[in-house]
Every structure is written in structure tokens, then in C-alpha cells.
Amino acid sequence: MSVGKKILGLFALLLMAALWGSYFYVFKENRNGQLGETFSSYAWCGTPPASDASDSGKDRLSLHITNNVHGEFMLSGAVIVSERTFDRYDLGRNELRLRMEPMQWSYGIAPILMEQVKIKPLSRNLSSTNKSAYAELESRPIGVQGRSTDFPFDTYRYGYKPVLYILKGNERIDLKFRHITTGMEMSNTFTPIQKYNRVEYINEKNSLIREEDYKPYSAYECAFSVERKGSFKVIVLLLLLVMCLPLLHVFYRDEPGIDFLATLVSIGAIRVFLVGPLNDFQLYTIDFLFAAVIILVGTVSLIKAMRANSRRELAAKSGSSW
Template structure:
């Protein structure tokens, strides 16, 4: 056996040991199908979720933030309006509306585009003791700062100030809700981290930082950064190492076999597992790594096939076997 093949064999053994070590690490981190504790992927800001607003019929807005595999963040929730607020603003005739004012995400940039969220018609229970009205928010995608193309190092920033309001003619009247809760309930591959002031949320080294940027956000302002868990990054590394097995095999063999097909199948399965099927030809950074692996295996297989064919031709001409 040549020295090159011995080195490849040693690397393969080290690789398999790394795969098993990573597997047992992930097994230890598993908590009923979660990467870590279930609370690691949820957080809240504003009024505590255990508020008694629903029971006492107090004004209360609850926002729920979730996500999907396409990197979209979805907003849903509900609003409870007390009898006093309902009568004061005549919400039986005036439509209750909600806008989300984005917090500043970069120094020198002032957000101007607002997110409008539709509230379904209020349902008033006059027979109840509190006589409050209730309505759900119409679920919709919400804009965040970040991109899914950087998986598994993708991170996102959510920062908004929700404001309920009504329109009377050309006049916009804001309703001052003191109880606003924002809940982050995202997939178990992410960790939401609440940011308490503008400096923490923007997270940029810039000479434009002022003293007022260190002041805490208001009670109705909510800011989070959403980052991938270390366990998920280990999973991605583990899957990428799996691709190295057929890649090493094609270097180890004198003649190409099914290594190219094995590479295609493994990359296809890993790609679907991580980010789902190809959607509208949207590419992620990791797709270029997959493409490089396919080209490398294909090139080495082709070169070795051409060499093997040349040896056969020479052997046929010389009348000897090889």
C-alpha cells in the first residue's frame, strides 16, 4: 500500500472518530427532540405572559413571533380591549388597526417603512363580567434584519414598537396600551436573545454612538437577536464531514466507482434536511460548497477513468494484462 493511501486511511479513521464523537455530543444535548431545553428557543419582552389582563378584561396586546425553514418570521397574536376603551373610541364603528414601527438597526439609518398588521373584527362578550372585546391578528410574514443564505451562521434581528390606532377622517388616534407582550417561539435550532438598548441591538462599532443610545428601550419596545445554536452548527459540520467520505474514497480507489453517485445522493439529502428543497432557484452560501464537492468528485472520477482507459489501451497494444 502506498504512503498516500496510508495517509488517506488514517484520515478516514480520524474522521469516523470525529463523527462518532459529534454524534454522542448531540445525543447528550438532546432533550425530547430539542437541542437543549425547550425554553432555550423561546423568550418574551414587555408585560409578563402570565398577566391577568384576560381574566380582568384589561387592555392587552399579545404578539407571537415564529419562523419557518425559508428564513421567514411570522407574526400572529391577539388583542383584548376593555369595555372602557371600546366605548371611548367607539370601536364598534371605528376599525382597530395595528402598526409596527421598526427600531433603528444601524447608525445613520432612520427606518421609514412601517409594518401594517390587520386585526380581525372585534368580538364583544357583553354577557361576561368584564364585557371586554377580543380579536385575533391576521397572521403574516414580518420583516427582520438578516438573511437565511448564511446558514448555519445566519442570524436575525427583530426590533419593533407596536402601536394600536384608529382613523377618524384624516386624523390618526393612537391608543395607549400599557400591557403589550411579545413572545418569541421559534424553532429549536435558534436562540433568541433580548436586547435592552440601542447599542446592544445595533451592535456596531461606530463613532456615531451617543449617550442616549445606552438608555433602555421603553416598555412597549421590543428588540431581539436570533442566533443559531452551537448544537445546530455541530450538526451541519457532522453532515458536511459525511460528504468527505465518498470524496476520500474516490481518491483512495484506483478506478472510479459509484462515488460520484454517492456524493450526489448525500448532498441532495443533506440539502433538503438543512434548508428544504430548492425554492425558486434560491441559493444559499452552503450550496456553493456542495457544488464544489460535486465538481471535485466528478473531476477526479473523470481523470481516473481516463487514466484507466489509457492503461487498458496500452495493455491491449502490448498484449499484456495490467
């Protein structure tokens, strides 16, 4: 056996070991259809969700942040206004508004753009004991710091301070809500991690760091990062290793042909499964790996086909069977 065949055989054995190892790791990490622990994709910040504010008629803002496997984030939620606050600011005539003030995400850069979240009309429950008013927020996408093209190593950051306010003429009046809770319900492939101060949130080694940057965020501020789960990265690795099987067949076969088609189909299916169909020709980093595999399989297949054709022509000229 030639040295090349020995190296190829060793690579095939390592590939088989990696495939089965990844498979059993993912199988072990599965918990009732979830990757990892049941609540590993959930987190909250602000006022504890178990607070008694919800049933005591106090002013309360509840935010709900979700995302999908492609890293698109959505914000929804609800607001409860006590009778005292409702009457004080005459919220029957003055529209209640919400703005999300972004927190500094990089040293030397001060964010200036604020996201406005529309609140549906308040509905008063006069028959209740506290006569509070209730309204839901209109669900909307939110902008986060991060690049989805870094898949599967994409990470995202989102930090904000929610402020409820009303407009009276040219005057803006901010309402002080003491109970503000943010619940994060991420996709099964993500893990949210709360950040407690500016240094943790920005996460940059910079000479501009000051002592006040280590000061904890207030109860009205929320900052977190979202990272891919390790088990999901193993799934991506497993699928990438599966793509190597047609590549090995190409090297072993004398006349590879069907393997190139198998590579195209498998890469197309894996790409759609992981990141969805191509949108406006937005290429992910992983797409360049897919392209390299296709080019490599196509190149080896074409070279072997050319060599096989040359052998046929030589055999035909010499009159011998090939």
C-alpha cells in the same frame, strides 16, 4: 506505504473521530426531541405573560412571533379591549388598527417603512363580568434584518414598537395600551436573545454611538436577535463530514464510478433536508461547498477513469493481461 496514502489514512482516522464525536454530542444535546434545553427556543418581552391583565378586563395586546428552519418569520396574536376603551373610541364603528414601528437597526439609517397588521373585527363578550371585546390578528409574514443565505451561520434581528390606533377622518388617534406582551416561539434550531438597548440591538462598532443609545428600551418596545443553536451547527457539520466518505472512497478505489453517483444523491438529500429545494435559483453560501465537493469527486473520478483506460490500451497493445 507512500506518503500520500499515509496522509490519506490519517485524514480518514480524523474524519471517523469527528463523525463519532459529533454524533455523541448531538445525542447528548437531545432533550425529548428538542435540541438543547426545553425552553431555549422561547422568549418574551414587554408585560410579563403571568400578569393578571388577562383576567381583569384590562386593555391588552398579545403578539406571537414564530419562524421556521429556513428563517421565515410570522406574526400573529390577539387584542383585548376593555368596555371603557371600547366605548370611549367607539370601536364598534371605528376600525381598530395596528402598526409596527421599526426600531433603528443601523447607525445613520432611520427606518421609515412601517408594517401594518390587520385586526379582525372585535367581538364583545357582554355576558362576561368585564364585558371586554376580543379580536385576533391576521397572521402575516414580517421582515427581519438578516440573510438566510448565510446558513448555517445566519442571524436575524427584529425590533419594533407596536401601536394600536384608529382613523377619524384625516386624524389618526393612537390608543395607549399599558399591557403589551410579545412571545417568541422559535424553530427548534434557533435561540432568541432579547436586546435591552440600542447598542445591543444594532451591535456595531461605530463612532456615532451616543450616550443615549445605552438608554434601556421602554416597556412598549421589543428588540431581539435570533441565532442558530450550537447543536444545530454540529448537525450541519456532521452531515458535511458524511459527504466526505464518498470522497475518500474515490481516492482509495482504482476505478471510482458509483462514488460520484453516491455523492450527487447524498448532497441532494442533505441540501433538501437542511434548506429545502432550490427556489428561484437562490443560492446559499453552503451551496458553493456542495458544488466544490461534486466537482472534486467528479474530477478525481474522471482522472482515475482516464488512467485506467490508458492502462487497458497499453495492456492490449502489449498483449499482456491488465
